[in-house]
Amino acid sequence: MSDPVVTFIYASQTGNCEEISMDLHTTAKEKGYTSERYEFDQHLKNFDLTNPKPKRVVVILCSSTGDGECPDNGNKFYRYLCKHSKIAKNEKTPESRIFSHLHYTILGLGDSDYSSFHKTPKTVNSAFEALGAKFFHYFGKADEAIGLENEVEPWIKGFWDELATTVVEAKTQAIDPTTEVVHNEESKEMPEEDTTKFEKAKICSKVIESEEYRKVLRLELELDRTLSASEDIQPGSYISVMPKNSLGSVKAFINACKWEETPELIEKLTTEFDFLKSVNKKALGSILGESEHLQEKAVFNYLDYLAFVNPSSAVSMDILETVPKMKSRFYSLSSDPVDTNKLEIGFTVEEHEQNDVFQKGNKIVKQGVCSNYLYRLSEEEKVEFDIKLGKSSLFNTTKKELDNQPPLIFISHGTAVVPFIGVLKRLRRMLETKEIKGLRGIEFYFGIRNKTHDYLFKDELSSLFEYFSSTNPDSKFNIHLAESRPNEFEERKYVQDLINLNTSDLQYKIQVNKALIYICGNGNTMVKAAEKILEEITGSSEQLQDLHKDGRYKKEIWTAN
Ligand SMILES: Cc1cc2nc3c(=O)[nH]c(=O)nc-3n(C[C@H](O)[C@H](O)[C@H](O)COP(=O)(O)O)c2cc1C
Structure with missing residues (x-):
């Protein structure tokens, strides 16, 4: 797996952000990172943050000018951010969160003598958040009225450590292993x-x-x-599976383009093109003629687009050049x-x-x-x-790791239980074949919607846990079920709530008994919330990262939802 790229982007009117970004970019390269640096407005010309490849950690440096306006070299990107974050806030669909694969942090420069203090950095920050990017380090807000260096220097000092752990996280971050999302831009070839x-x-x-x-x-x-x-x-x-489009959708596409249906064309459209993905409006606009109305619309797929345009004659085959390839x-x-x-x-x-x-x-x-x-x-x-x-280097469990019988802590929700079922079956086999002596207990924190209707893999989990209890009578094997849509009169619970109830037990298991922790799920919701508590339990985010580096904290995270 190649390392993520550290991308510095800046908008600067009088050169301060430009200079700081240059220093950081130079130091990043000296530290061995793959680093790049752009003005905001080079977006889509020289780099594309909506593309999940390469993986990127974005560092934003920007100031305000005029009355809280964006510097001249960032105006276009600023408007782009405002427009797309508005769509994301209205639509609330996974595909509108076009930065969900990114990690980012921001350092803003401003002057508290101006009434619109830090207006641009604040807007940029909330746009990245609305577009699904994951935040790291902290939002630096330097004030020229009291001296920029008072904030800039401590921000930079803490930045390098945070960057190191974020780059590791971005590198090991998997896409959703168990579900796929319509228009999910993250579906891509395996390394x-x-x-x-x-x-x-x-x-x-x-x-x-x-x-x-x-x-x-x-x-x-x-x-x-x-x-x-x-x-x-x-x-x-x-x-990995290479999907095919359904015959019905292929015929609908051919029909909407007013093309002649041939077996070759059907085969090509079935296997090669993902026309259920969001349209590339810009490229399409130039092929089919600009539609003002369309430009204002949220992102939608090619079939919707064609239905909307309803072309009067056959569409040029060039349209296929704009359709994403099936992945x-x-x-x-x-x-x-x-x-x-x-x-x-x-x-x-x-x-x-x-x-x-x-x-x-x-x-x-x-x-x-x-x-x-x-x-x-x-x-x-x-x-x-x-x-x-x-292969998964992240989530496997080896005999060596289990030799000292560490307690196991599993954290998961919904269909992210899938890899745990595999891991549990492996543990059962290791016990059956006497490859390992025994297990010192499992605490499984599992989030579902409702135990009557949505307890995924219930029978399998019960029989595996019964087996572990009967073969290891001195150890405890607990499933802590958090229901987010329980029956009437019961309280909604999330995984993090249950972890929170057991912090001292978990602390003992992690720090004294050297537990192995496994987590799998959505990086924007459950994993984020659970990690916050794990950081408290382990003492700090650095300690948790150390466990990750030592292989005692195993993560499989996705961000699509
Ligand atoms: C004409 C002008 C207008 C400014 N307007 C604002 C403002 O509205 N809000 C703010 O926080 N800072 C404002 N500032 C302060 C700048 O953001 C600050 O000087 C910053 O360090 C400039 O960074 P840059 O050189 O990268 O553009 C303004 C500065 C100037 C010269």
């Missing part, structure tokens, strides 16, 4: 060094785990060969892949309700491309399709 070649797979069994709030599907896949231990495919590893999606294994030709995955069949951009108040349903592709395959008779196997 080559972490994958094996294509495998042929067939679906051999299907279980619907829950349908009450969302459809969660579990599939057993059969490979045409047996996996060997040397391939290092572990519980918590993942597979693979990733799914964590819920099985222990040893000496077997069978793999299991679990995922949500994605359907999102979205505001209808054409009819106010109307809702329309959008489907995830890959989860629905797998769902369609599961309805058919054992069709072969390609998958790739990916």
